[in-house]
Amino acid sequence: LGMLQSLEDVATLDLVVELLVQLMAELKSDQFVCCVLDGCCKQLSEKVSMGGSLPVFTLLGKLVDTIPPLTETLILEYGNLMDQLLTGLTYPDEQIKAAVCYVYGKLYNSPTAAEKLALHFTDKLCSLFLSALENAQTRELQINCMGLLKQLLKYSQFVAVLMSVSLREGSTESSAAAQGGKPLPLLLKKLLLSREETLQIASAQCVAAVLVHSPAQYAPALVQADIPEFLFECLSSSNEVLVWSVYSCLLLLTEEKLLFSKCHTVYGIESLVRSLKETLRSHSAEVQKQGLLLLAEILKSKNKLKLTTHTQKKNIWGGERWRKDTAMQRVRLTKSDCLVSLGRKEHLSPPVQYRDLQKLLEVVLKRSDNLTLPPSSRRAVGPPGGRDQNRSVSRQAQFLLSTLQTFNNACRLAVECQSDACMQENAFTAPGSEGGDTLERFSEFLLQACDSLCIPTVMRQHEISPNLAVMEIFFLILSAQFSVLPSMMHQFSTKLVCHTNFLLDTVKNKLFRILGTRRNPKLNAACSDFLDRLCCTLYLAPVRHEPVSAAELPAVSLMLKKTLSQLNYSPSDSLALLSETPDTLEGEEALRSNQHALIFLFFMAYAHQDRLVHETQLLPAVCCFVCSAVDHGDPLPPPFILRAVVCLLSLSQEKCDALDTATLDALSILLKSVPDFSLVYTHHPLLLNFFFRYPELSDQFGHRILQAWFCWAGSKLAGDGEAGAKNSDPSEPRSDISGDSQILLQVIEVNPNVVLLLLGIVCTEGVETARRALSVLKLFLKNQEGDLPASDLLRPRLLQILQRFMIDSQSAALSVLPHAADRNLPLVLDLLFLIQLREGESREMDSTDFKLLYHVSNLSGKCEPSNADILQPAFNFMYCSLQQTTSHNQSRVVSMLLSNVALMELLENLLEETWAATLPCRPQPEAVLCSAWLLTASLLHAQRNHSSEVPRKVNIKFDELLKAVSFMKKASSLLLASLLHFLSLLLRRGLASPLIAVVYDSVRTIPLQEQDAALYPLSARDVSALLVSLQNLLVQRDDLLLHAASGCMETLMHYLHQKHEDTARHVASQPWNRFLLFTLLSSGESSCLHPAVLRLLALFLKTEGSNVVSQCDVSYVLQRAAKLQLEELSDVKSQALHTFLTNVRTF
Structure with missing residues (x-):
């Protein structure tokens, strides 16, 4: 022990100190320890100066470090030694100060000793320590001071003392220095500014140690001292310990709002982000975690960083x-x-x-x-390891x-x-490019x-x-x-409910698993909000069957927002709730609101194929709700709730028994109060079946149901009856039937009275709706086999409709009648024509038929030639009436039509419109002209057969007729065939008839030439022109024109034979006829056996023989005819072939 004072060699002194420490630790003798401590006290007290006391302080520090119980002995029995430690802190030598700080650090490491030294620190040590820390220049003193500071900061009472200067209101740096040194935050900031990472780490740890005790109390002083700014600067270091320490310290500081208001995070965010980028490249999970937590806390702050x-x-x-x-x-x-x-x-x-x-x-x-x-790992139970799982x-x-x-x-x-x-x-996207x-x-x-x-x-x-x-x-x-992305919500919602049954799962979670307001209000609110949005979107989805107005959506959303959070029932309770009746006025509104929401959810689920409960359980509950709403006198439910009720009843009815009278009456009362039936309509086939299953409903709402069906069925119904594979007329229905039309046809089969409702729609509704109803009626009539019981229902009703039109037209001027198209008259006439067409030939007409014909002919006579929509079906009907009846009835029909002078004038005007068809702008559709020519031809033929009286003739310009046949450009085959058919009949009558007045415009020389006189009223020039025109039409090989032109040529040759046989033979022997036959026969195997070609061959064989028809032609036709199968011979072809073979026999 004496060597501590005598030796000056540092290495030797260190050995002596180590030896003394080991001896005391090994001997474990209290007497020896006291001896050493007494010697230390004696040496320190005898020295005039503290200059040689360093070995003693060093020994004391190592003794306390090696023998921790020694701290209490020093404190209790060696008070003078504690005073010497204080003296050492005032000595200028920083080695001595470092040794003293080391001793104090070990003393304050013990909680018991620290408690006993609390007064010592407050009264004596605090100011000296802060001064030593402030003025420390050597690394050893700085480190030992920071070590002592870390020990002190473990105790809240010492933290309070150290931070008291900083927290004292109005204190400044100078005043703090006067009281014993700079405030602790300033000292820590000074160490953060140093380049020494160890000191920076210690400083950051000390800041964190202060904040741990009370962030709200101490953080403001640290922020005011700009500690965060210097902590952010330290993040540029690559030392993981320092970075982790800074992260932890800043994380504690984020609890203080002042950190954000002083914009430290704004200045430091770049340093933090850069540091995080480097930290995430390391393998230290703790550092990464602290950095990410810090960033998250900064970003959670309310300031706009x-x-x-x-x-x-x-x-x-x-x-x-x-x-x-x-x-x-x-x-x-x-x-x-x-x-x-x-x-x-x-x-x-x-x-x-x-x-x-x-x-x-x-x-x-x-x-x-x-x-x-x-x-495979779902909810494993039982074996060990379940807890880990x-x-x-x-x-x-x-x-x-x-x-x-x-x-x-x-x-x-x-x-x-x-x-x-x-x-x-x-903003950096190039203009015009898609970023x-x-x-x-x-x-x-x-x-x-x-x-x-x-x-x-x-x-x-x-x-x-x-x-x-x-x-x-x-x-x-x-x-x-x-x-x-609102634009995609229809598709998103539809996919949720159609492919994942998500609506069903959500509603079950909401309703049936009791995730309600009492158990989990937040989840209930989130689920309710989602259901609200999903249901509202699906309610307007274009793929749904329900036509919905967007104006209903706010009411639907409001109802769901009010009630969804309150719906927490089991399936049985939900159905029971629908059957309840409110007991008091106060509970009525809440109960009805919940019932409406439940019905709407059931409706949405069923509409998207999600069955929450079985139909047999749902239907009685809905029926009870309907009856309760009526019996209790409640206000009318919203239209969307009535729609849901009707839809649920319709969807459930197929699997349940029929409804009772009380339910039907209650439902009728509710539906009658709806001003617009489309508000409660659902476009679904089961809805039609439901309403037309009960006469109580179909009689009252059948018309409105069908009207709504056609309004929402879309334009495809109009096309169902427009084109057919079996009929060349593009205005006829197709043989293949669309889904909507097929549904209606099935309903008609069950309830034939639907036909009358459809007819009512044709007559009273808008043109588009009426056309769709007419297309269904056409399909029904065309696909019905055998007798037509529907015609017996339709004809009397059609007669009433026509009678009403006649009454309306009595006071109407002829120029006003074209607006009859707006009143659906063309559609009624079109249906009437189809019924007449389906009746078949040789039908005996009754009084209703004649009345119908009378009104149709009168209505036609009141029309202008421009009323094509009315005249087309009217002419078709009159034509069928002439053709499809017995001879006795035909006589009455032709007399009735010929007596209608207005009709005859109309026909004359229309036929004259044909000559205008050669102009660029045609005033009339060709279909009307065709019908007019065919009707006139039919009247011409019937008048001759029955010698009917003709009050008024129809003037025909023959020259214009020949020009139309010869030179009409872009005319349809049907119009040309109609003209040729009329011309054939007129030639067969010798161009003279009580009905037709043939007018000739060309000036003829008088006296006539011998040939013209013989052919009168035709001329040789007319014959030549007509013959050339017929030959040109035959060469076109159009099927319709072949029949018409060949028939007209037969009639022409017959006329020539009667008038002048030489001219007939001359016409038949023309070389052009030979070329015509060659062209027709060489067009293919099927062409030579065409009925029109066979009739031409027979005609030329009969008139001129071998000059036109060769033996090779006859052999060729016979060879082809021998190959025919019996089923390939139609009636027309058989008759033409028979005529040809008859003439071959005489060839």
């Missing part, structure tokens, strides 16, 4: 290490928590890097998806929850950016990620381990999608 520079945003979004998956669960969770706060609009400034954010979200979502347990499931749920919160924030960010034009598109880094693309990604990643992941996790917090944020995400 924007990542202003591109480098900051790139470091956040684009860093590969940021997106890298890590095996550390805690770091993954911290990353997710950080991302939750990062996706906020106030932290972003344009241009937003949506593409990088998208990549980041994609990685997080996929990682969460990969963490979901496979089905449950812990793993819990961690996965926690990570999934954090991931969903991140995704939800991203969705909220997309919604918030929609109102900011600067946020919608990257991929836009809000729209980001929103599309969010919707796709929700569909492909979020929903499957959550559903799998829900099957493994239901988690209410996960389901709550999940429903919030689903609700957010309706605002992220």
Whole structure:
């Protein structure tokens, strides 16, 4: 011990100190310890100066470090030694000060000793220590001071003393110095400024030690001292211990609002982001976790901290290490928590890097998806290891929850950016180019990620381990999608309910698993909000059967918002609720609101093929609701609730018994009070079946149901009856029937009275609706086989309709009648024509038929030639009436028509319109002209057969007729065939008839030439022109023209034989006829056996023989005829072939 004073060699002194320490530790003798301590006290007290006391202080420090119980001995028995320690702190030698600080550090390491030394520190040590720390120059003293400070900061009473100067109101640096040195925060800031990482670490740890005791009490002083600014500066270090210490310290400081108001986070965010980028490249999970937690806390603050520079945003979004998956669960969770706060609009400034954010979200979502347990590990129970598995499931749920919160924030960010034009598109996109880094693309990604990643992941996790917090944020995400990309919500909602039964699962969770307000209000609110949005979107979805007005949507949404959160019933309770009747007036509104919401949910589920309960259970409950609403005298339910009621009854009726009279009466009362039936209509086949199943409903609402059906069926019904494969007329119905038309046809088969309702629609509704109803009637009439009982129903009703039209037209001028098209008269006539056409030939007409004919002919006579829509079906009907009846009835028909002078004048005017058909602008459709010529021809033929009286003749300009046949351009085959048919009949009558007055415009020389006189009223020139025209039409090989032209040529040759045989033989022997036959016979094997060609061959064989028809021609035709099968011979072809063979026999 004496050598401590005599030796000056440092190394030797160290050996002596070590030897003394080892001896005391080994001997464990209290007497020896006291001896040594007494010697130390004696040496320190005998010295005039503290200059040689360093070995003694060093020995004391090592003794206390080696023998911890020695601290109490020093404090209790060696008070003078404690005074010497204080004296040492005042000595200028920093080695001595460092040794003293070391001794104090060991003393205050013991909680018991620290408690006993509390007064010592407050009265004596504090000021000396702060002064020593402030003036320390050597690294040893600085480190020992920081060691002592860390020991002191373990105790709240010492922290209070050390920070008292800083916390004293109005204290300044100079006043603090006067009281014993600078405030502690300033001293710590000074050490942070040093380049020594060890001191910086110690300083950051001391700041954290102060904050641990009371952040609210001490953080303001530290912030006022700009400690955060210097902590952020330290983040540029690569020392992981220092970075972790700074992260931890700043994390504690984030609890103080002053940190954000003084903009320290604004200045330090770039340093933090840069440090995080480097930290994420390391393998230290703790450092990564602390840094991410710090960033998350800063971003959670309410201040608008924007990542202003591109480098900051790139470091956040684009860093590969940021997106890298890590095996550390805690770091993954911290990353997710950080991302939750990062996706906020106030932290972003344009241009937003949506593409990088998208990549980041994609990685997080996929990682969460990969963490979901496979089905084989679901809820394993029993064997050891179950606890570990449950812990793993819990961690996965926690990570999934954090991931969903991140995704939800991203969705909220997309919604918030929609109102900011600067946020919608990257400003650096070239003009005119399509940028991929836009809000729209980001929103599309969010919707796709929700569909492909979020929903499957959550559903799998829900099957493994239901988690209410996960389901709550999940429903919030689903609700957010309706605002992220509203244009795609119809498709998104439809996919949810059609492919995943999501509506069914959600409603069951909402209604039947009692996740209500009492047990989990937040989840209940989230689920209710999602159901509200989903149902409202589906209610307007274009794929639904229900035609809905957008004006109903606010009422639907308001009802759902009010009631969904209160619906928490089991299936049986839900059905029982529908059957309840309110007992008091106060409870009526609440009960009815809940019943309406339940009915609407059942309606939405059934409309999308989700059965919440069976139909046999649902139907009685809905019936009870209907009866209760009427019996109790409640106000009329909203139209959308009535629609839901009618739809549920219709969908459930097929599997249940018939409704009772009380329910039908109550339903009728409710429906009668609806002003517009379309408000409660649902476009569904079962609705038709339901209403037409009960006469009580069909009699009152059948017309309105069909009207609504056609209004919402779309334009396809109009096309169902427009084109047919078996009929060449494009105005006829098709043989293949659309779905909507087939449904109506099935209803008609069950209830024939529907035909009368359809006829009423044809007569009274708008033109488009009437046309659709007419198309169904046409389909019904054309597809009905055998007798037509429907015609017996329709003809009397049609007669009443025509009589009404006649009464309306009595006071109407002829120029007003064209507007009859607006009153659906053309459609009525079209239906009448079809009924007449389907009656068949040789039908005996009754009084109703003659009355119909009378009114149709009178209506036609009142029309102008421009009324093509009316005249076309009217002429067709009159033509069928002439052709499809017995001879006796035909006589009455032709007399009735010929006596109608107005009709004859109309026919004359229309026939004259044919000559105008050669002009560029045709005033009349060709179909009307065809019908007029055919009707006139039929009247001509019938008048001759029955010698009917003709009150008024029809004038025909023969020269114009020949010109029309010869030179009419772009005329249809049907019109030319009609002209040729009329000309044939007129030639057969010798161009003279009581009905037709043939007018000749050409001037003829008198006296006539012999040949012209013989052919009168034709001339040789007329014959030549007509013959050339017929030959030209035959060469075209049009099937319709072949028949018409060949028949006209037969009639012409017959006329010539009667008038002048030489002219007939001359005409028949023309070389052009030979060329004509050659052309027709060489057109193919089928052409030579065409009925028209066979008739021409027979005609020329009969008139001229071998000059026109050769033996080879006859042989060729006979060879082809020999190959015919019996089933290939139609009646027309058989008759033509018979005529040909007869003439061959005489050849």
